[in-house]
Amino acid sequence: MTTTEQSLPDLGAVAELVRSTAREELLPRFNRVGHTVKADGSILTEADLAVDRRLRRALASRWPHVDFLSEEMDSTVQRGLLADQSRPLWCLDPLDGTSNFAAGLPLFAVSLALLVGGQPHLAVTYDPVRDECFSAARDQGAWLHHGGVGQTLDTRRFDVPLARSVALVDLKRLPHDLAGRLVHRPPYGSQRNLGSCALEWAWLAAGRGHVYLHGGQKVWDLAAGILLLSEAGGQCETLEGETLCCRGTGTVSAVAALDPDLFRAWRAWLHEPAAGKARRSVS
Numbered sequence: 001m002t003t004t005e006q007s008l009p010d011l012g013a014v015a016e017l018v019r020s021t022a023r024e025e026l027l028p029r030f031n032r033v034g035h036t037v038k039a040d041g042s043i044l045t046e047a048d049l050a051v052d053r054r055l056r057r058a059l060a061s062r063w064p065h066v067d068f069l070s071e072e073m074d075s076t077v078q079r080g081l082l083a084d085q086s087r088p089l090w091c092l093d094p095l096d097g098t099s100n101f102a103a104g105l106p107l108f109a110v111s112l113a114l115l116v117g118g119q120p121h122l123a124v125t126y127d128p129v130r131d132e133c134f135s136a137a138r139d140q141g142a143w144l145h146h147g148g149v150g151q152t153l154d155t156r157r158f159d160v161p162l163a164r165s166v167a168l169v170d171l172k173r174l175p176h177d178l179a180g181r182l183v184h185r186p187p188y189g190s191q192r193n194l195g196s197c198a199l200e201w202a203w204l205a206a207g208r209g210h211v212y213l214h215g216g217q218k219v220w221d222l223a224a225g226i227l228l229l230s231e232a233g234g235q236c237e238t239l240e241g242e243t244l245c246c247r248g249t250g251t252v253s254a255v256a257a258l259d260p261d262l263f264r265a266w267r268a269w270l271h272e273p274a275a276g277k278a279r280r281s282v283s
Contacts, residue, residue, distance in 0.1 A: 008088070008114065008121060009063050015124045015135050015145070017058055022110045022128040025050040026095065030129075031104040045102055048072060051094035051110055059090055066090055066114065071220045078249050082118075082219065089115040091246065093220040097196030111198035113223035118247040123224035125202045134202040134228055142231035144206055153232035155258040158207050162265040164189045165210035168200045173215030174253075178270070182213075187269045201225020204256060205232040211266045212236070212256040219246045222254060229256055235263040239270065 029047040052072045059068060069081045070092045081089055090112060095101055097108030106129040114122040123136040134153070136142035142153040167188040171179045182191070188211060194200050197217055204212050205228040223246045226236055236244055236256035244254060255270065257263035 007065065008116075009066070011122050011124070011135055011137050013062070014112065014114075014122060015126070015133050017055070017062075018110050018112055018124045018126045019128075019131075019133055021051055021054050021058070022126050023131075025054060026101070026108070026110070026128050030101060030106075045095070045098055047101060048095040048098060052092065055092060055094065055110075055112070068092070069115075069220070070094060071218070075249060082246070082248055085117050085247075088121075091115050091120075091220055091223040093198060096198035096221065097194070100195045105195065107194050107196050107199060109196055109198045109202070111220065111224045113227065113246070115223060115246050118245055120223050120227040120246060123227040125198045125224050125228065127199060127202075132202075134205065134224075136205075136224075136228045136231040138227060138231070140231070142205055142228050153205050153207075153228070155205065155207055155229075155233040158210065158258050160210045160258070160262065162187050162211065162262060162269065165262065165266075166208075167191045167211045167213065168204060168209040169193060169213045170215060174213070175215070187266075197221035198225060201256075202228055204258070205229045205234060207258065210258050210262060212254065213239075213270070214254045215239075216251040217254055218251060219249060222246075222252075226254075234258050235260055237267075241267075 026047050052070050056068050067081055067087050067089045069078060069089055093111040095108060096111050101108045109125050109127045111125045113120040121138045125134045131146060133145045143150050144153055165188045169191050170193050200212060203209055222244060226244050229236055234256055236254060238244060239253040239255055255267060257266045
């Protein structure tokens with residue numbers, strides 16, 4: 001174990017910090033604040049900024065050796081922080097599901113990951129409406145705490161074929177031909193979109209969905225989620241078959257499922273058109 005890994009913050013302390021911040025900064029503002037529209041078209045509220053400010057100060061005070069990255073920071077600063085792999089780095093989405101939050105839909109979360117060498121080593125996603133805290137530590141497991149009771153997350157206890165699966169899918173960011181196939185001849189039983197990437201990853205890790213597909217996520221959308229899912233036993237990658245990592249500010253796609261067998265079936269269906277064209281060209 002490296003010196004950096006030995007000095008990682010305590011997961012329980014991090015989770016409690018996220019929990020108290022979300023309950024005190026988000027819930028009093030829920031459905032009570034206005035919003036502005038950022039240059040990229042996303043929504044920003046005072047609640048995003050309040051959580052960002054409070055967690056930035058608290059994390060720096062308790063763990064000053066860890067750098068801090070947030071969705072709300074300047075893009076040039078974000079790129080510089082992610083390019084430096086020499087120090088551990090907090091990666092925060094202070095309010096994932098801001099559109100839901102502003103519209104009064106109770107589906108949003110605070111998501112925080114600790115990156116070491118571009119990979120998440122600790123993860124906390126907290127849903128203040130349900131008081132559900134999802135957490136994970138690399139090579140140690142994933143957990144859900146609710147009402148003071150904790151349970152280990154293990155997706156391997158589910159045995160769901162693709163045809164009967166519940167799919168968490170965001171259609172609007174997918175290639176048009178793929179979105180059309182999913183609408184007209186879906187391979188799964190039913191489809192949902194929560195409007196919060198952080199919650200979708202966490203709910204998938206908890207077995208509240210079986211397969212997942214999203215066409216465009218940023219590092220703060222997926223950093224905690226990919227650790228939660230992998231530690232629970234699930235699998236994920238990009239639509240292009242690449243490993244999901246946390247080393248840049250670009251937008252990436254995400255494909256995931258609860259277990260290896262379901263993942264293989266889901267991935268095979270998603271790549272059917274390309275396979276069909278290849279067979280026709282050979283013949």
